[in-house]
Amino acid sequence: MYLSFFGLNEAPFSLTPNTRYFLRAxxxxxxxxxxxxxxxxxxxxxxxxxxxxxxxxxxxxxxxxxxxxxxxxxxxxxxxxxxxxxxxxxxxxxxxxxxxxxxxxxxxxxxxxxxxxxxxxxxxxxxxxxxxxxxxxxxxxxxxxxxxxxxxxxxxxxxxxxxxxxxxxxxxxxxxxxxxxxxxxxxxLSTLDRAAVDAYLQHRLAQAGFNGGRLFRPGAVRLIAKSSRGTPRLINILAHKALIAAYGQGAREITRSHAKQAIRDTDSARQPNGLGGWA
CATH class of the missing domain: 3.40.50.300 (P-loop containing nucleotide triphosphate hydrolases)
Structure with a gap:
Protein backbone atom coordinates (compact mmCIF):
# COMPACT_ATOMS: atom_id res chain seq x y z
CA MET A 1 0.00 0.00 0.00
CA TYR A 2 2.26 2.83 1.25
CA LEU A 3 5.58 0.96 1.43
CA SER A 4 7.21 2.17 -1.80
CA PHE A 5 5.75 5.66 -1.33
CA PHE A 6 7.65 6.09 1.94
CA GLY A 7 10.68 4.03 0.90
CA LEU A 8 9.97 1.07 3.18
CA ASN A 9 10.94 -2.55 2.58
CA GLU A 10 8.25 -3.98 4.83
CA ALA A 11 5.38 -2.91 7.05
CA PRO A 12 6.97 -1.23 10.10
CA PHE A 13 3.97 -1.43 12.41
CA SER A 14 2.73 -4.98 11.98
CA LEU A 15 1.05 -6.45 15.06
CA THR A 16 2.86 -9.77 14.58
CA PRO A 17 5.65 -10.00 17.20
CA ASN A 18 9.02 -9.75 15.45
CA THR A 19 12.12 -9.76 17.63
CA ARG A 20 14.01 -7.64 15.10
CA TYR A 21 11.74 -4.75 16.06
CA PHE A 22 12.38 -5.03 19.80
CA LEU A 23 13.19 -1.62 21.26
CA ARG A 24 15.29 -1.68 24.41
CA ALA A 25 13.06 0.71 26.33
CA LEU A 189 6.63 -3.96 31.93
CA SER A 190 5.85 -0.26 31.79
CA THR A 191 4.23 1.71 29.01
CA LEU A 192 6.34 4.16 27.01
CA ASP A 193 6.63 7.87 27.73
CA ARG A 194 6.55 10.43 24.91
CA ALA A 195 10.31 10.35 24.29
CA ALA A 196 10.25 6.55 24.19
CA VAL A 197 7.30 6.61 21.78
CA ASP A 198 9.32 8.86 19.47
CA ALA A 199 12.28 6.48 19.67
CA TYR A 200 9.95 3.52 19.13
CA LEU A 201 8.49 4.99 15.94
CA GLN A 202 11.91 5.87 14.54
CA HIS A 203 13.36 2.48 15.47
CA ARG A 204 10.62 0.51 13.73
CA LEU A 205 10.80 2.70 10.63
CA ALA A 206 14.56 2.19 10.43
CA GLN A 207 14.19 -1.57 10.83
CA ALA A 208 11.67 -1.52 7.97
CA GLY A 209 14.18 0.20 5.68
CA PHE A 210 13.31 3.88 6.02
CA ASN A 211 16.42 6.04 5.67
CA GLY A 212 14.97 9.52 5.26
CA GLY A 213 14.60 12.30 7.79
CA ARG A 214 11.92 12.57 10.45
CA LEU A 215 8.73 11.02 9.08
CA PHE A 216 6.45 11.64 12.09
CA ARG A 217 6.26 15.31 13.01
CA PRO A 218 6.55 16.16 16.75
CA GLY A 219 2.86 17.07 16.97
CA ALA A 220 1.87 13.69 15.54
CA VAL A 221 4.18 11.91 17.98
CA ARG A 222 2.63 13.76 20.93
CA LEU A 223 -0.90 12.80 19.87
CA ILE A 224 0.01 9.17 19.27
CA ALA A 225 1.81 8.97 22.62
CA LYS A 226 -1.12 10.47 24.50
CA SER A 227 -3.93 8.59 22.77
CA SER A 228 -2.12 5.24 22.93
CA ARG A 229 -1.17 5.80 26.58
CA GLY A 230 2.27 4.51 25.59
CA THR A 231 1.03 1.01 24.78
CA PRO A 232 3.13 -0.48 21.94
CA ARG A 233 0.26 -2.37 20.30
CA LEU A 234 -1.88 0.77 20.12
CA ILE A 235 1.09 2.79 18.89
CA ASN A 236 1.46 0.31 16.03
CA ILE A 237 -2.22 0.58 15.11
CA LEU A 238 -2.25 4.38 15.17
CA ALA A 239 1.05 4.75 13.32
CA HIS A 240 -0.13 2.37 10.59
CA LYS A 241 -3.40 4.26 10.14
CA ALA A 242 -1.59 7.61 10.15
CA LEU A 243 0.68 6.37 7.36
CA ILE A 244 -2.38 5.33 5.37
CA ALA A 245 -3.95 8.76 5.90
CA ALA A 246 -0.80 10.56 4.75
CA TYR A 247 -0.40 8.27 1.75
CA GLY A 248 -4.00 8.93 0.74
CA GLN A 249 -3.24 12.67 0.66
CA GLY A 250 0.13 12.26 -1.04
CA ALA A 251 1.85 13.74 2.03
CA ARG A 252 5.49 12.89 2.70
CA GLU A 253 5.27 13.58 6.44
CA ILE A 254 2.91 12.38 9.16
CA THR A 255 1.33 15.45 10.72
CA ARG A 256 -0.94 16.07 13.67
CA SER A 257 -3.91 15.97 11.28
CA HIS A 258 -3.01 12.45 10.09
CA ALA A 259 -2.59 11.30 13.70
CA LYS A 260 -6.03 12.70 14.56
CA GLN A 261 -7.59 10.76 11.69
CA ALA A 262 -5.97 7.57 12.96
CA ILE A 263 -7.11 8.20 16.53
CA ARG A 264 -10.72 8.89 15.55
CA ASP A 265 -10.74 5.64 13.59
CA THR A 266 -9.56 3.59 16.59
CA ASP A 267 -12.07 2.80 19.32
CA SER A 268 -9.45 1.68 21.83
CA ALA A 269 -7.48 4.93 21.58
CA ARG A 270 -8.13 7.93 23.79
CA GLN A 271 -10.37 10.15 21.68
CA PRO A 272 -10.56 13.95 21.22
CA ASN A 273 -13.61 15.28 23.06
CA GLY A 274 -14.51 17.73 20.32
CA LEU A 275 -13.51 20.78 22.35
CA GLY A 276 -9.82 20.75 21.57
CA GLY A 277 -9.10 18.47 24.54
CA TRP A 278 -9.09 14.76 25.23
CA ALA A 279 -11.49 12.37 26.84
Whole structure:
Protein backbone atom coordinates (compact mmCIF):
# COMPACT_ATOMS: atom_id res chain seq x y z
CA MET A 1 0.00 0.00 0.00
CA TYR A 2 2.26 2.83 1.25
CA LEU A 3 5.58 0.96 1.43
CA SER A 4 7.21 2.17 -1.80
CA PHE A 5 5.75 5.66 -1.33
CA PHE A 6 7.65 6.09 1.94
CA GLY A 7 10.68 4.03 0.90
CA LEU A 8 9.97 1.07 3.18
CA ASN A 9 10.94 -2.55 2.58
CA GLU A 10 8.25 -3.98 4.83
CA ALA A 11 5.38 -2.91 7.05
CA PRO A 12 6.97 -1.23 10.10
CA PHE A 13 3.97 -1.43 12.41
CA SER A 14 2.73 -4.98 11.98
CA LEU A 15 1.05 -6.45 15.06
CA THR A 16 2.86 -9.77 14.58
CA PRO A 17 5.65 -10.00 17.20
CA ASN A 18 9.02 -9.75 15.45
CA THR A 19 12.12 -9.76 17.63
CA ARG A 20 14.01 -7.64 15.10
CA TYR A 21 11.74 -4.75 16.06
CA PHE A 22 12.38 -5.03 19.80
CA LEU A 23 13.19 -1.62 21.26
CA ARG A 24 15.29 -1.68 24.41
CA ALA A 25 13.06 0.71 26.33
CA UNK A 26 14.09 0.94 29.97
CA UNK A 27 11.61 -1.48 31.57
CA UNK A 28 11.82 -3.95 28.68
CA UNK A 29 15.62 -3.97 28.64
CA UNK A 30 15.69 -4.43 32.41
CA UNK A 31 13.19 -7.28 32.18
CA UNK A 32 15.25 -9.09 29.55
CA UNK A 33 18.44 -8.70 31.58
CA UNK A 34 16.68 -9.93 34.72
CA UNK A 35 15.38 -13.00 32.91
CA UNK A 36 18.76 -13.93 31.46
CA UNK A 37 20.58 -13.45 34.77
CA UNK A 38 17.96 -15.30 36.83
CA UNK A 39 17.92 -18.26 34.44
CA UNK A 40 21.70 -18.36 34.39
CA UNK A 41 21.69 -18.49 38.19
CA UNK A 42 19.18 -21.40 38.15
CA UNK A 43 16.46 -19.49 40.02
CA UNK A 44 13.22 -21.48 40.03
CA UNK A 45 10.18 -19.28 39.29
CA UNK A 46 10.26 -15.93 37.46
CA UNK A 47 7.24 -13.75 36.66
CA UNK A 48 6.86 -10.98 34.09
CA UNK A 49 3.59 -9.04 34.07
CA UNK A 50 2.28 -6.17 32.00
CA UNK A 51 -0.88 -4.66 30.61
CA UNK A 52 -2.38 -5.84 27.34
CA UNK A 53 -0.25 -4.74 24.40
CA UNK A 54 2.91 -3.82 26.32
CA UNK A 55 5.09 -6.37 24.50
CA UNK A 56 5.10 -9.46 26.72
CA UNK A 57 4.89 -11.93 23.83
CA UNK A 58 7.65 -10.15 21.92
CA UNK A 59 9.86 -10.23 25.03
CA UNK A 60 8.99 -13.89 25.48
CA UNK A 61 10.13 -14.71 21.95
CA UNK A 62 13.29 -12.66 22.34
CA UNK A 63 14.12 -14.58 25.51
CA UNK A 64 13.64 -17.92 23.75
CA UNK A 65 15.94 -16.76 20.95
CA UNK A 66 18.68 -15.57 23.31
CA UNK A 67 18.94 -18.58 25.60
CA UNK A 68 22.18 -20.51 25.06
CA UNK A 69 22.31 -23.87 23.27
CA UNK A 70 22.72 -25.78 26.52
CA UNK A 71 19.21 -24.71 27.55
CA UNK A 72 16.31 -26.83 26.37
CA UNK A 73 13.07 -24.88 26.26
CA UNK A 74 9.41 -25.81 26.47
CA UNK A 75 7.01 -23.10 25.32
CA UNK A 76 3.30 -23.07 26.15
CA UNK A 77 1.45 -20.18 24.42
CA UNK A 78 -1.98 -21.44 25.52
CA UNK A 79 -2.00 -22.33 29.22
CA UNK A 80 -5.72 -23.13 29.49
CA UNK A 81 -4.84 -26.72 30.36
CA UNK A 82 -5.86 -29.23 32.96
CA UNK A 83 -3.06 -30.57 35.17
CA UNK A 84 -2.98 -33.65 32.93
CA UNK A 85 -2.81 -31.41 29.89
CA UNK A 86 0.09 -29.49 31.43
CA UNK A 87 2.11 -32.64 32.06
CA UNK A 88 1.36 -33.92 28.56
CA UNK A 89 2.19 -30.60 26.89
CA UNK A 90 5.51 -30.37 28.74
CA UNK A 91 6.37 -33.94 27.82
CA UNK A 92 5.55 -33.25 24.17
CA UNK A 93 7.79 -30.17 24.16
CA UNK A 94 10.63 -32.23 25.64
CA UNK A 95 10.14 -35.12 23.22
CA UNK A 96 9.09 -37.49 26.00
CA UNK A 97 6.41 -40.14 25.73
CA UNK A 98 4.07 -39.87 28.72
CA UNK A 99 1.49 -42.67 28.47
CA UNK A 100 -0.03 -42.17 31.93
CA UNK A 101 -0.28 -38.39 32.29
CA UNK A 102 -3.51 -38.64 34.33
CA UNK A 103 -1.65 -40.30 37.19
CA UNK A 104 0.13 -37.36 38.83
CA UNK A 105 2.69 -39.50 40.68
CA UNK A 106 3.67 -41.49 37.58
CA UNK A 107 3.70 -38.41 35.37
CA UNK A 108 5.99 -36.52 37.75
CA UNK A 109 8.24 -39.57 38.16
CA UNK A 110 8.60 -39.94 34.39
CA UNK A 111 9.32 -36.24 33.98
CA UNK A 112 11.84 -36.32 36.82
CA UNK A 113 13.74 -39.22 35.27
CA UNK A 114 13.85 -37.43 31.93
CA UNK A 115 14.98 -34.16 33.53
CA UNK A 116 17.72 -35.95 35.51
CA UNK A 117 18.99 -37.54 32.29
CA UNK A 118 18.85 -34.15 30.58
CA UNK A 119 20.87 -32.56 33.38
CA UNK A 120 23.40 -35.39 33.24
CA UNK A 121 23.89 -34.58 29.56
CA UNK A 122 24.78 -30.99 30.49
CA UNK A 123 21.47 -29.31 29.68
CA UNK A 124 19.06 -27.29 31.77
CA UNK A 125 15.34 -27.01 31.07
CA UNK A 126 13.23 -23.84 31.02
CA UNK A 127 9.44 -23.87 30.77
CA UNK A 128 8.06 -20.59 29.39
CA UNK A 129 4.32 -19.94 29.73
CA UNK A 130 2.66 -17.04 27.93
CA UNK A 131 -0.74 -15.61 28.94
CA UNK A 132 -0.32 -17.30 32.32
CA UNK A 133 -3.25 -15.37 33.82
CA UNK A 134 -5.52 -17.80 31.92
CA UNK A 135 -4.14 -20.86 33.69
CA UNK A 136 -6.70 -22.60 35.96
CA UNK A 137 -5.91 -22.64 39.65
CA UNK A 138 -5.55 -26.43 39.81
CA UNK A 139 -3.08 -26.29 36.91
CA UNK A 140 -1.02 -23.65 38.69
CA UNK A 141 -0.83 -26.02 41.64
CA UNK A 142 0.36 -28.77 39.29
CA UNK A 143 2.97 -26.33 38.03
CA UNK A 144 4.19 -25.88 41.60
CA UNK A 145 4.62 -29.65 41.87
CA UNK A 146 6.88 -29.53 38.83
CA UNK A 147 9.24 -27.18 40.63
CA UNK A 148 9.65 -29.79 43.38
CA UNK A 149 11.68 -31.76 40.86
CA UNK A 150 15.26 -31.15 41.89
CA UNK A 151 18.51 -32.79 42.88
CA UNK A 152 20.48 -31.94 46.02
CA UNK A 153 22.28 -29.15 44.18
CA UNK A 154 19.96 -27.75 41.50
CA UNK A 155 16.46 -27.29 40.18
CA UNK A 156 15.65 -29.65 37.33
CA UNK A 157 13.29 -27.20 35.66
CA UNK A 158 12.87 -23.43 35.75
CA UNK A 159 9.60 -21.69 35.00
CA UNK A 160 8.99 -18.25 33.49
CA UNK A 161 5.43 -16.88 33.65
CA UNK A 162 4.34 -14.08 31.33
CA UNK A 163 0.93 -12.63 32.13
CA UNK A 164 -1.39 -9.68 32.42
CA UNK A 165 -1.93 -7.97 35.80
CA UNK A 166 -4.73 -10.45 36.46
CA UNK A 167 -1.96 -12.98 37.08
CA UNK A 168 -0.87 -10.97 40.13
CA UNK A 169 -4.44 -11.02 41.44
CA UNK A 170 -4.68 -14.76 40.84
CA UNK A 171 -1.46 -15.46 42.71
CA UNK A 172 -2.64 -13.40 45.67
CA UNK A 173 -5.21 -16.08 46.49
CA UNK A 174 -4.47 -17.84 49.75
CA UNK A 175 -4.74 -21.23 48.05
CA UNK A 176 -1.77 -20.34 45.81
CA UNK A 177 0.48 -18.87 48.50
CA UNK A 178 2.98 -21.76 48.20
CA UNK A 179 3.41 -21.04 44.50
CA UNK A 180 3.73 -17.30 45.06
CA UNK A 181 6.48 -17.87 47.63
CA UNK A 182 8.51 -19.70 45.01
CA UNK A 183 8.64 -16.72 42.65
CA UNK A 184 12.17 -15.52 43.24
CA UNK A 185 12.26 -12.73 40.65
CA UNK A 186 9.51 -10.63 39.13
CA UNK A 187 9.18 -7.51 37.03
CA UNK A 188 6.46 -5.47 35.40
CA LEU A 189 6.63 -3.96 31.93
CA SER A 190 5.85 -0.26 31.79
CA THR A 191 4.23 1.71 29.01
CA LEU A 192 6.34 4.16 27.01
CA ASP A 193 6.63 7.87 27.73
CA ARG A 194 6.55 10.43 24.91
CA ALA A 195 10.31 10.35 24.29
CA ALA A 196 10.25 6.55 24.19
CA VAL A 197 7.30 6.61 21.78
CA ASP A 198 9.32 8.86 19.47
CA ALA A 199 12.28 6.48 19.67
CA TYR A 200 9.95 3.52 19.13
CA LEU A 201 8.49 4.99 15.94
CA GLN A 202 11.91 5.87 14.54
CA HIS A 203 13.36 2.48 15.47
CA ARG A 204 10.62 0.51 13.73
CA LEU A 205 10.80 2.70 10.63
CA ALA A 206 14.56 2.19 10.43
CA GLN A 207 14.19 -1.57 10.83
CA ALA A 208 11.67 -1.52 7.97
CA GLY A 209 14.18 0.20 5.68
CA PHE A 210 13.31 3.88 6.02
CA ASN A 211 16.42 6.04 5.67
CA GLY A 212 14.97 9.52 5.26
CA GLY A 213 14.60 12.30 7.79
CA ARG A 214 11.92 12.57 10.45
CA LEU A 215 8.73 11.02 9.08
CA PHE A 216 6.45 11.64 12.09
CA ARG A 217 6.26 15.31 13.01
CA PRO A 218 6.55 16.16 16.75
CA GLY A 219 2.86 17.07 16.97
CA ALA A 220 1.87 13.69 15.54
CA VAL A 221 4.18 11.91 17.98
CA ARG A 222 2.63 13.76 20.93
CA LEU A 223 -0.90 12.80 19.87
CA ILE A 224 0.01 9.17 19.27
CA ALA A 225 1.81 8.97 22.62
CA LYS A 226 -1.12 10.47 24.50
CA SER A 227 -3.93 8.59 22.77
CA SER A 228 -2.12 5.24 22.93
CA ARG A 229 -1.17 5.80 26.58
CA GLY A 230 2.27 4.51 25.59
CA THR A 231 1.03 1.01 24.78
CA PRO A 232 3.13 -0.48 21.94
CA ARG A 233 0.26 -2.37 20.30
CA LEU A 234 -1.88 0.77 20.12
CA ILE A 235 1.09 2.79 18.89
CA ASN A 236 1.46 0.31 16.03
CA ILE A 237 -2.22 0.58 15.11
CA LEU A 238 -2.25 4.38 15.17
CA ALA A 239 1.05 4.75 13.32
CA HIS A 240 -0.13 2.37 10.59
CA LYS A 241 -3.40 4.26 10.14
CA ALA A 242 -1.59 7.61 10.15
CA LEU A 243 0.68 6.37 7.36
CA ILE A 244 -2.38 5.33 5.37
CA ALA A 245 -3.95 8.76 5.90
CA ALA A 246 -0.80 10.56 4.75
CA TYR A 247 -0.40 8.27 1.75
CA GLY A 248 -4.00 8.93 0.74
CA GLN A 249 -3.24 12.67 0.66
CA GLY A 250 0.13 12.26 -1.04
CA ALA A 251 1.85 13.74 2.03
CA ARG A 252 5.49 12.89 2.70
CA GLU A 253 5.27 13.58 6.44
CA ILE A 254 2.91 12.38 9.16
CA THR A 255 1.33 15.45 10.72
CA ARG A 256 -0.94 16.07 13.67
CA SER A 257 -3.91 15.97 11.28
CA HIS A 258 -3.01 12.45 10.09
CA ALA A 259 -2.59 11.30 13.70
CA LYS A 260 -6.03 12.70 14.56
CA GLN A 261 -7.59 10.76 11.69
CA ALA A 262 -5.97 7.57 12.96
CA ILE A 263 -7.11 8.20 16.53
CA ARG A 264 -10.72 8.89 15.55
CA ASP A 265 -10.74 5.64 13.59
CA THR A 266 -9.56 3.59 16.59
CA ASP A 267 -12.07 2.80 19.32
CA SER A 268 -9.45 1.68 21.83
CA ALA A 269 -7.48 4.93 21.58
CA ARG A 270 -8.13 7.93 23.79
CA GLN A 271 -10.37 10.15 21.68
CA PRO A 272 -10.56 13.95 21.22
CA ASN A 273 -13.61 15.28 23.06
CA GLY A 274 -14.51 17.73 20.32
CA LEU A 275 -13.51 20.78 22.35
CA GLY A 276 -9.82 20.75 21.57
CA GLY A 277 -9.10 18.47 24.54
CA TRP A 278 -9.09 14.76 25.23
CA ALA A 279 -11.49 12.37 26.84
Missing amino acids: ESHAQALELLLVALREQEGFIKVSGEVGTGKTLLCRLLLNQLPEEVKTAYLPNPQLTPTGLFQALADELGLSLPDAENTHRALSALQRHLIDTAADGYSVVLVIDEAQAMPEETLEALRLLTNLETESRKLIQVVLFGQPELDVLLDQDSLRQLKQRITFQCR
